[in-house]
Amino acid sequence: MAHYPVLLNEVLEYLSIDASGLYVDCTLGESHYAEAILARLDTGRLIAIDRDRDAIESARRRLSEWGERVSFHHGSYGDIETMLGAERPQGIVADLGLSRGQFETPERGFSFQQNGPLDMRMDRTQQLTAATIVNHYDEREIADLIYGFGEERRSRRIAKAIVRGRPIRDTVHLAGIVARAVPRTPRMKIHPATKTFQAIRIAVNAELEELDRFLETAPLLLAPGGRMAVVSFHSLEDRRVKQAFRGWQAREVLEPLHKRVVRPTDQEIAENPASRSAKLRAAERTLNSWLPLN
Ligand SMILES: C[S@@+](CC[C@H](N)C(=O)[O-])C[C@H]1O[C@@H](n2cnc3c(N)ncnc32)[C@H](O)[C@@H]1O
Known part of the structure; x- marks a missing residue:
């Protein structure tokens, strides 16, 4: 479970936001990343995705001041290709897992600390x-x-x-x-x-299948020089991200932006122990891979 916002500074640093660019937040959640990205844009736009309709509805209210600069999609990031259509973003971020709101709402059934129905659906x-x-x-x-x-x-x-x-x-x-x-x-x-x-x-939630579908498509949707950042919370996810990025690197589509996986600082972990298992991987789309691949 994630407390907020985890690895936000690092994500912003690796996305290296262009104020006129198009960005995609694949896991809107409680909009911390989304707000931080929007605050760095002037003519740029943000596409925000979440498979939890409640998250989308609260974010619509919270982010209303940004008007047309932000648009929302209810659905899974596994379908990012369909959602983006012909758009080619400068940055894509995914912060995997559950939001604190989901975890702490007993009726959602994610927690055993508080009693709730056996539900656990994000969507x-x-x-x-x-x-x-x-x-x-x-x-x-x-x-x-x-x-x-x-x-x-x-x-x-x-x-x-x-x-x-x-x-x-x-x-x-x-x-x-x-x-x-x-x-x-x-x-x-x-x-x-x-x-x-x-x-x-x-x-x-078929979480690993959805993550695989995302990792198979998202890199090819980035604009040349665009960047992608994925924050994961357990080894099953991180292993997939690592292997997928390696595969894209071998095909010369992505270039990693760091040598070792990025972890929260000791200070972040002290302030927010729930961040201790977080891992960030970030990569950039190469400039010479802007050709259709099969
Ligand atoms: C850790 S939270 C994201 C927190 C967010 N970065 C923030 O700043 O508040 C993860 C969110 O991703 C959503 N999510 C998980 N799997 C998803 C998927 N396959 N497609 C779209 N959203 C997903 C969850 O519903 C949840 O709201």
């Missing part, structure tokens, strides 16, 4: 919810997704307990079942249900 217009996975998927499927998306070694035990515990009513009920299946050991720094919740959330 509440989609059908699949956490309840379907938890109460209807078979044990093997649940074990596989907890292992794959939660990197949880004890996935089989947890899946068995989930199936035995059905029907599971809400987030606190689910967290209790997981905690009883894998009791906390003194060395454990996180709640025993953290990885399971992460895994179910990733599955509900």
